Amino acid sequence: MSDTATTNENLHPGMNLGYSGDAEHAEVTVFGFWTFLMSDLVTFGIVFAIFATMKDATAGGPGPAEVTNLTSIAMQTALLLGSSFAFSWASLSMKYHDIIWRTLGWLAIAATSALGFLMLELYDFYHMIKEGAVPQRSGFLSALWALVGLHGLHVAGGLLWMAAMTGQILKFGLTDQIKSRITRMGLYWHFLDLVWVGIFSMVYLAGVA
Amino acid sequence: MRRVLDKLELTARNREEYEERRFYTIGLVLSVVLTVMSFMSVMTDYLPVTWVFPALVILALGQILVHIRIFLHIDLSRQKREDLLMLLFTILLLGIMAFGTIWVVGDMNMRMMQGH
Numbered sequence: 498m499s500d501t502a503t504t505n506e507n508l509h510p511g512m513n514l515g516y517s518g519d520a521e522h523a524e525v526t527v528f529g530f531w532t533f534l535m536s537d538l539v540t541f542g543i544v545f546a547i548f549a550t551m552k553d554a555t556a557g558g559p560g561p562a563e564v565t566n567l568t569s570i571a572m573q574t575a576l577l578l579g580s581s582f583a584f585s586w587a588s589l590s591m592k593y594h595d596i597i598w599r600t601l602g603w604l605a606i607a608a609t610s611a612l613g614f615l616m617l618e619l620y621d622f623y624h625m626i627k628e629g630a631v632p633q634r635s636g637f638l639s640a641l642w643a644l645v646g647l648h649g650l651h652v653a654g655g656l657l658w659m660a661a662m663t664g665q666i667l668k669f670g671l672t673d674q675i676k677s678r679i680t681r682m683g684l685y686w687h688f689l690d691l692v693w694v695g696i697f698s699m700v701y702l703a704g705v706a
Numbered sequence: 707m708r709r710v711l712d713k714l715e716l717t718a719r720n721r722e723e724y725e726e727r728r729f730y731t732i733g734l735v736l737s738v739v740l741t742v743m744s745f746m747s748v749m750t751d752y753l754p755v756t757w758v759f760p761a762l763v764i765l766a767l768g769q770i771l772v773h774i775r776i777f778l779h780i781d782l783s784r785q786k787r788e789d790l791l792m793l794l795f796t797i798l799l800l801g802i803m804a805f806g807t808i809w810v811v812g813d814m815n816m817r818m819m820q821g822h
Contacts (some may be wrong), residue, residue: 531789535796539803546804550811571745578737585730585777593723687777691770694741698766702748706758 523677530681534688537651541692544644548700554636561704564630564641566621570701573617574693577652580610581690588683591671600679601666607686608659611652618649641700648696651689658682733776740769 552561587603590596625631625638632642662682665675744765747753753761774780780790 528788531792535792538796539800542800542804543807546807549804549808550815554815567745567749574741578734578741581777582730582734586727589723589726589730592726593719684778687773690777691773694766694769694773697741698744698762702744703759703762706748706755706762 523673523680526677527680527684530684534684537688538692541644541647541695544640544647545695545699548640548644551636551640552704556635556637558634558638559625559628559630560637561701563628564625564638565701565705566624567701567705569617569621570697573614574697576610576614576617577690577693580607580614581687583607583610584683584686588679591676591679595671597666597671600671601663604659604663604666608656611656611659615649615652615656618645644700645696648689648692651692655682655686655689658685729776733772736772736776737769740765740772744769 583603583606587600587607590599590603594600630638632639659682662675662679665678669675744762747758747761747765774793780786780793782790
């Protein structure tokens, strides 16, 4: 028992695999997932760079001040940070308590917050369309829709992933494989929150400043 | 004896759990503080206009560092060395590509303005 406790200290956080046999494999898959995240970071970074070159290309159409609803952005920021935090609580429940419902409860909170985030984002998009701030209106708007939309699609994909993980937990319980998958999902989820920090600061706040 | 050991291990695990929860909570508090400061710098007049953008950049970088350290668990330990190296290499690549894009396209924009 104490042996596993000491070896577990060297593992990726959020994991309690119970024996060291599978630990190395889990490390490798987490590293592989980290590779994917970094390639995703390159994608986001390039779209950010394009946005930076396009930020003044409004072509007489709606500019940053017209398309930004700061109250909505603040609420979205709070919801996504809350979701990220709830997910870390789900990971800790999974690591320290083998109670399925506790983990599932925090996952549900994380998913509900993220759903709220997406609803507000879609509401903002709806308003932009109504005001004629559509992607084809100007270079600025194309870049804005591409960047915010890309992030939104990632969040929507994360929600599907969460639903799939909920189903897997209900069917298989908190097995080592499921724990490893949830650890990777956690990395993805916190990474999306990190990208959002860039979006709300550099796109929305810097846009209206 | 066995039961005593199990119990000790349980308290050690409890302490570990407590430490981890505290760590995440610190991350949350720091993120909220930095986010509120970002929004305040734009929504209020405390900061002179010229300082707003640099402040936003610094606050965003600060929050990104908090996220990387606390939520993504990247540190300077040997075990995280590979993750850290990949992150740094990605930032290098991104720096070259993003800076290059902004430079080239920005220069092109300037040259196309000359006719006007």
